[in-house]
Amino acid sequence: MRKVLLESLDSLFAAIAAKNTLYIPVDTNGGAKFEKWQEGKKLSNALHTTKSPKDFFFPQSECLMKFKTEGKNIEIIDTRSESEDFAIFGVRACDARAFKVLDNVFLKEPVDTYYQNRREHGIIISLACDRPAETCFCGTFDIDAANPDGDIVCYKTESALYLDAKTEKGQGLLAAVEAATEPAEASEIDAAKQQITERLNRLPLADLKSDAFGAGKTDTYFNAPEWKELSEACLGCGTCTFVCPTCQCYDIKDFNTGHGVIRHRCWDSCMYSEFTKMSAGQPRLTQLERFRQRFMHKLVYYPENNDGLFSCVGCGRCVSKCPIGMNIVKVMKKLGGSVND
Secondary structure (H helix, E strand, C coil): CEEEEHHHHHHHHHHHHHHCEEEEEECCCCCCEEEECCCCCCCCCCCCCCCCHHHHCCCCEEEEEEEEEECCEEEEEECCCCCCCEEEEEECHHHHHHHHHHHHHHCCCCCCHHHHHHHHHEEEEEECCCCCCCCCCHHHHCCCCCCCCCCEEEEECCCEEEEEECCHHHHHHHHHCHHHCEECCHHHHHHHHHHHHHHHHCCCCCCCCCCCCCCCCHHHHCCCCHHHHHHCCCCCCCHHHHHCCCCCCEEEEEEECCCCEEEEEEECCCCCCCCCCECCECCCCCHHHHHHHHHHHHHHHHHHHCCCCCCCCCCCHHHHHCCCCCCHHHHHHHHHHHHHC
C-alpha cells in the first residue's frame, strides 16, 4: 500500500497523467463530471458524477463503421482505432461493480470488440465513499462501499490518500508512480474503513433487502397487480436509464451524409414507446409493460442469467433524478412486501 498527502495530490495526478491519460471528477455547472486532468483541475468532493463512468467504455454515441457505395459495390470502412491507455480516478464502489454487470453483457460471446478495446486499455482507480448519501443503497446488492472493486482502491483521510493495488494493471501503474507516493501500512486506514461502515449502517435505505427478488421470480411478479399503480405516473422520459451505470440498451442507425453512410450506435431506453419497434409492430404497447420490463430486468431477468448478480448497484442516481419520484426502491418496497417493511 502507498499513500500521498492531500496537499501533494496534484503531484500524484501529474505522475499518473505522464503514463496514462487521466480523468477525474470535477465540479461543473451541471454537477460533477469526469474530465481530462490537467494542471489546475481540482478534484470534486461530490459523491457521484451526474453521468456514470460507463460512458468511457460504452459511449452515449459512437461511430461503428462507414460505408461507401458505387453502383452495386459497397466498401466497408472500419473506423475503429486502438484505444489510448487511460485511467479513471474516483470511481465509487457502486460504479465499479457496474463494470461487472456490463462485462457480462459485452464480453460474452459474441464479444463487443468496441467495448473490449476500451476495457483492455482502461484502469479503474476507485475511491471508497467516506460520505455516502441518503439515496445510497449499494449494500442491498452486497456491495461494500468501504471495500470497492477496482484496479487500484483508494481511501481518503483528513490528511492523505491511500492507494492499494488489486490487479496486475493496478500494480503496474502504482509502481510507475512510486516516486510520487510513500509506503503505508494497511492498518492506517482501519479507522477510515470503520467510519465508512458505521455511516452506511445509518443510511435511510440501509435495511432495504433484495431477498424477495432474483432468479426464478418471473411468475411471482410478472402479472402482479401492483405494476398498474407503480407505473401510472411514469412519464417515459428515460432519465433513469440515462443516469444508470448498468443500463446497456442501444439503438443503431445509418445516416446518409451524401458522401457515404455512417453507422452510429447510441444509448436507448426501454422506457421509450419506440424502443424495439419493428415492422411487425410494437412488442410493448403500454407504459405499464415498458415500466415493468425495466425493473423486471434489473431484479429478475438479469440475475436469472448471470449467476444471481443483480443489474442494479444501488447508486441512487435514479432516486435523486426521477422527475416524479418513482424509482427502483419504491418498486422493491411495493413488490417485496414484508421483506422490505
